[in-house]
Amino acid sequence: MTGMRPCTVLAMVLVGVALAGVADAWEVRLRAAVTTQASLVRLGDVAEVSGADRPTDVSLEQIVVALGPTRSHSRELTTSDIRRALALRNVELQHCQFTGASRSVLSYGVAAPAPGSNPVRGEGAARARQPGHARVPVEAPAQQLIPAIVAVRPLTRGEMVQEADVELRQVEKAGAPSGLIQRLADAVGRQTRQSVGADQPLTVRALQQPLLVRKNEEVTVVVRCGAIQARRRAIALNDGTRGDMITVETSDGSSAQFMARVVDIRQVEVLPDSTSAGR
Known part of the structure; x- marks a missing residue:
């Protein structure tokens, strides 16, 4: 570098450092699910940003990437959505790596604290010491x-x-x-x-579980025996949710009663070896 001016050498060094910093990859690790009440969702709400220098991390985390969910509607955010949002803010994505989930489901609500970090309000007395000031006890209720x-x-x-x-x-x-x-x-x-x-x-x-069959309601009885299936009508004598065993009575005049398992709305299933529950 003989003959080069000191300021030129310094400029080249600074440019080289800057280019090296740009070449460093940075990472966006997307969470699979996020619970929030925010009307605007920022990158830091749905992902962990690392690899860049800390001031850059902070500014990246504040970029809005989606509208927040509502009480009645959750939202889905993909890595493509995040890329578009960052590109609109002129963020260079050439060296950005997206890891973690490929999409994040945004649900409305208060986010649950991480395991072992439940907020606790402690009850006790605190005393502040400062020259020329009295001790003042401070108390607060404790609830996890x-x-x-x-x-x-x-x-x-x-x-x-x-x-x-x-x-x-x-x-x-x-x-x-x-x-x-x-x-x-x-x-x-x-x-x-x-x-x-x-x-x-x-x-x-x-x-x-929601009631699929109600008492005195007409139901379809399905009898299965291998590949053979038969259906008939009957009256339910009990309420039942999915999987419940209830008593049904045939409506063909014979008044035969059988135990049957609730499988769907107004539909029950009887095994071929079921025995009569009554008459």
């Missing part, structure tokens, strides 16, 4: 919070639970009933055994 599925409106007995009827919230563990339902999938599509008030957590005892 846990996730629970809560009704957002009153639910009547026998009502089918829809996605818009419930949401995931954090409730105080001490006052929570036993048998809490903590996943939306365990509540949506089920039927209430009893009335449930608004803002009341749902429990296993409060819900049941």
